[in-house]
Amino acid sequence: MLIINNIEKHSEHAVVFPPFRLEVAPGSVVAIHSSTNVRAELMDLFTGAKPVMSGEIISNGEMVHRNNPRYFAETGILFLEDGLYERLKVKEHLDFFLTIYGSTVKLEQLMQIIHLEEKRNVRVSLLSYSEKKRIRYARILIQQPSTVILEEPDQNVDLETKRVFLNIVNMLKQQKTSVVILTANMESALLATESVYRLDHTGLTALDVKPEQEGELVEENGQEEPASVQPVRFEKIPTRVNEKIVLFNPPEIDFIESNEGQSNINVKGDIYPCTFTLNELEQRLLPYGFFRCHRSYIVNLQKVREVVTWTRNSYSLVLDDASQSSIPLSKTKMAELKEMIGLK
Amino acid sequence: MTFSLKRSLAIFRKDYKDVSKNLYVSTTVLMPLILAAVYGRTGVETVEVYFLVFNLTFTMVAAYVQSALIAEEKEKNTLRGLMLSPATTAEILGGKSMLSFLGTLIVLVMCAFFMEYQPGNLLIISVASLISIVFYIGIGTLIGLLTRSVMEASVAILPVAFFFSFVPLVKPFMDEYPILKAVNFFPNLQLIELANQIETGAGWGDSWSAILIILGWTVVITSFVVAVYNRKMVDH
Incomplete structure (x- = not known):
């Protein structure tokens, strides 16, 4: 359960976005379609990089704050730009994530979900952009948080990866995870969910997708x-x-x-x-x-x-x-x- | 804050696999070894020469490797992932330091072996060296955190390496320029001082002050590292 309560953002004279309220129930997927600028500001708030000046963001009862590790335990964040340890092999890398998160997810199963079984012994640096992205999807599955925030999850990826991504979104839905997709691409928003919102300086408006x-x-x-x-x-x-x-x-x-x-x-x-x-x-x-x-x-x-x-x-x-x-x-x-x- | 050894070991294992394939970093380890081998052949006359090599090990292995490890995490945008994971500050910094700590220890022992260094009191010199390694790793972590890429870190380490390796050479000028006496309190000089004392047969009673000074430096640098790390956590 993710509750966004009256957060707003101003930048000098301009309103980036006015206060808005959004609740993402467990097992539901919500896409927020916005400009890249608005998306970056939202990401800063979700990650606690910038303090929430007014209002609050609550993930499964935990308020966002950079010193609140329980918020980050409840919230899985997929960044658009995020690195991997390129010299490790796929299997070693997933193993590393599993130990860091103390997760009980099975490695074999995980590689099956992200379609990388055949490349388990390939160095990450030799993978394509889309394949690297799939390793990063795996991190969300390993963490098993109650809220997931995805920044441009399927930007520039190939069709296979899109398929893997949609499959993962479905799995998250079944695990009763609240999923928020931040994207500037309407197609990517519509692909994953039917509840699409647009966020800009006029506020949050639900796109009437029925x-x-x-x-x-x-x-x-x-x-x-x-x-x-x-x-x-x-x-x-x-x-x-x-x-x-x-x-x-x-x-x-x-x-x-x-x-x-x-x-x-x-x-x-x-x-x-x-x-x-x-x-x-x-x-x-x-x-x-x-x-x-x-x-x-x-x-x-x-x-x-x-x-x-x-x-x-x-x-x-x-x-x-x-x-x-x-x-x-x-x-x-x-x-x-x-x-x-x-x-x- | 509970410390989970499992997570730190996972970071250590990952770093080990990573560095073993990273020739840029792993080959610097050879430098003090080569120097030690050369000195071993020509024969070493004074304690200062031993410690020229040991200091080089501290700066090139402990500090440099550590700064490269941290800076690479920043450069490749992976440190943020670690910071957002359930691993705590102590687990991350502990895990990230393990590899350089062990590496320095091994290189140090090998250098001593090559040069046939036989201190009068092995235990005291070992304790002082171990604390020194932590100090230099702290320096390396600090440089890694303050720079943005491995390239930047390897440039920033140069003056540091130069400073700690060659400051002992100013000793002869100390009588002429009393201000240089302040340098005597640096951890590297304290270590040499300690080694000299031991050669003349000093025991625990005479060496505790040097060990305490080195320990003091280590505590200061470690708390500095933790403070900088926590500040960096905000910036991501």
């Missing part, structure tokens, strides 16, 4: 739409860059993401704000093979390379663009997509 209901609602719209599809009036999608208006051909567009009501068009890794809403865009782009794969995403199906199934209820689309962006696909949309591509 795939079941939303799905039905949009589905209804979808059924009506084909009837009312009109001859294409616009062939280009206008975006605004500074004072200029840039027009894009629909096939150029990789995907469109909605961010606080603003739709952003992604073309070859660049983002262009568009004046239309996601609903309007969906209608316009439907004839060009675009697909509303999530409440806040429209994807160009031509660019989809892979449909990744994480668990039975969580999917992602991996695109064929330069950065291989992966975007969320909601459960209800999966069926619709299968139909569209001719699978049953």
Whole structure:
């Protein structure tokens, strides 16, 4: 159980974030989507690096304070940047963690979870970034804390590691751990949980992610739409860059993401704000093979390379663009997509 | 604060595996050994020469290896992980010091063997040396904590190594410049003083003052290390 009670942060004249309250019940996963600046400030508070000026952070009854070892026993923290002993072998490294934490977790089981059994005798320095990240996931499992705080847990990792990560999040859920994910990447937030909050200078707002209901609602719209599809009036999608208006051909567009009501068009890794809403865009782009794969995403199906199934209820689309962006696909949309591509 | 030997030993085992693959640090251990072997062949005349080698062992093995171990934890961002783990300050600092302590001890014994150093009273000189090792490890830890990388630490150790290895050489000038007499109270000179006394047949009664002075320095440096460590804990 993690309770965040009225913490706030000001920096000189600016409000980084106003007071907010958040309770993370045991066994639930919450993602806080924020800018990197806000994330860094939050991490400083969670680790006790900076004192909590007002309000309190309580992890299973223990207040955050740098001199309170019981808080750090209850709280497992995964940093974005964290080192490993690169000259040790994988097995030796995990063994070291196990002894330091006096943990009873089985080494073999652990290596199985993080998919590193085959590399047990490989030096950590020879592992890839993603594999190193998996050793750091293992530390959380070894510690078995009641609250887990993850800073950008799946940034820049490969698909295998994402799968391992989601598996670990599920395990933590079953162990009744409160999990908080701090990320600047909406896709990574949506992948792990449905309770996503956005934290910025205006405060903490819950993102209304209710795939079941939303799905039905949009589905209804979808059924009506084909009837009312009109001859294409616009062939280009206008975006605004500074004072200029840039027009894009629909096939150029990789995907469109909605961010606080603003739709952003992604073309070859660049983002262009568009004046239309996601609903309007969906209608316009439907004839060009675009697909509303999530409440806040429209994807160009031509660019989809892979449909990744994480668990039975969580999917992602991996695109064929330069950065291989992966975007969320909601459960209800999966069926619709299968139909569209001719699978049953 | 309970002290769990298991955790300290885990840190020690990890450091041992780590350093054995780190040639940059492990080869410095050879320096005093080579020097000792050379002196052993040419023959050693005075106690000062023995202690030139011993002091080099203290600074290059105890202080330097220790500072490199601590600085590397900081450089690689692993110290934060240790600090957030259930291991206490005593367990971490104890575990981190074990390797350099044992390493220094082994090198010291080997050097003495190479140079065929036979002190008049082995027990007293051993006690004084053991306390000195702790002092130098304290110096090394301090340098490791105050620098950010192994490179920085190995530069910062140079003046320290120079100071403690070569200060004994100013002894002949002491009569000319009385101010240099203050140097006499440094732990390295106290150790030499002690060794000289022992050669002339001194026992426990005559040597307790030197041992106490060395112990005093060690206590001061250790409390300093703990204070700096706890402050660093805040900064992460």
